[in-house]
Amino acid sequence: MDRQEQVPGSPSPGARRDVWEPLVRERGFIVAFVLSAVLTALALTYVYSEKYESYTSISYRVQEVTRFKAQQNEAVGSPAPQAPFKVIGQTLFEVVRSDAVLGDVVAALHLDEKPPTVYEGPWYKVWYEKTKDQVKEIGRDAWMLMKYGRFIEGDPTQQAIQDLRENIKVTNRDSYIFLLQVRDPYPDRAAKIADHLGKVLADWLLEFDRQPGRSRADQLGALLEEKRAAMDKLRKEIESLLNDNRVASVPLETERLTVNLSSLQLEASRLDSDIARAKARQSSVEGKLAIKQQILGAGAPPAGAAAGAAQTPPALPAAPVEYVQPDDFRKLASQQVFEGVDLTSLVAKREALQASINAISARLGKLPAIQTRLDTLKLALTSIERDYSLLNDSYQEAAVRATSPVSEVRVLYPAVVPTGPVAPIKVYHVLLAGGLGLLFAVGLVYLLSYLGIGILFSPPPRAQSGPPAPAAAGEAPASDGEEARSHG
């Protein structure tokens, strides 16, 4: 009747029972499996060292950079993209994990020195602690032996750095706040490590930020020094050129000398005319004096000249002696002397003037060469000054950056000493081990039942009409009973 009422295709109640039957039959195995997993996991949590976690918040601050000129950062020929938080966080994480930072922390907090082991408490706790430490030591040695085939004495500092590296984490939720988490077997030491790590990170990043500015400032400083030396040399050369030629300004000097030369030349022309006049005057006086002398000679000829005078007729008309006064003669003689002196003075003045004209002309002749050299030097100086100005702007930028007083990273508050361990969480271990154990055990039961492997489990009951097979020697009574029930 039941078979007729059953919906075609749906499993019969007997088939449903068959599905659970292997689990029911092998419940002892499953229970043992899960219990063992749970207890082992619980025992392992007591073997593991407890870890305490301390953390500190780090604020990442966008830094202001002073630039005197427009600049652009490029990467592979294109503008460099803005760094997202993920990149910043990963960079901070890598910096924190670097040997430079961790080595500093390890050295400062003496993490490479093993703390003295003190066993306190009841005897079983002391025994447990000692046994645990010995097992760990033996396990470490065994692992080293299996790994390298011999015992290698490791560097405690490197080992401490490696341990610290595995217990550091930086997390960020797309904000300017980064969480620096540190795990350590000792709660107070975890807080100290977190604090010191934050400080070292801030200092390191500040130095990291300053270093390019310092290098650039050094490089630009050397270039500026070269330019400064070249400028000094050119300035000295210009100064010595002007000093040697006794010129303050070549154009002004040229103008001044040209004016002087023209005035001297004008003066020379006047002197020439004065000299000509003086010469004419002197000639006139000399002529007059000669006439007077001839007249005087004609009026009272000397005894020696009386005989000659009869033979050579006089060149001048005869004048009466009484007309030639002695004062006139003295005046003429005196005038002749004065005219001579005047002429000599004028000639000397003219010669001096000519010497000045020659000197000024020579000096004027040199000025174009001086001006040319001066222009060349000034052009070179201008060029170097422009280079110096450009370099100086960059140098000032680099100097500002090299002396930046604020780090991009700032520790917001000191780390708090944790009160409870974060690992191992016993319930997680027990639950996961139990769950996994249950899954493995059930899977194993079904698999072996399906494959008909009877070494562990009873074979699935067979629908047979014949008498049941005699029980093999050594079978467990419970299983026999179950088998008998399934056959029955």
Add this chain to the structure above:
Amino acid sequence: MAEEPGSKQRAPRRLPGVVRLLIAAMFGALVAVLASYLLRKIGF
């Protein structure tokens, strides 16, 4: 020479119950070690 009657239907020999329990415990411990390793890896 004649085949023992019922020998084809006889169930395969099973291990003793204690041994089966030990095997279950060993597998369970193995799973526990695996679970602990995974949890330690993710920080618990």
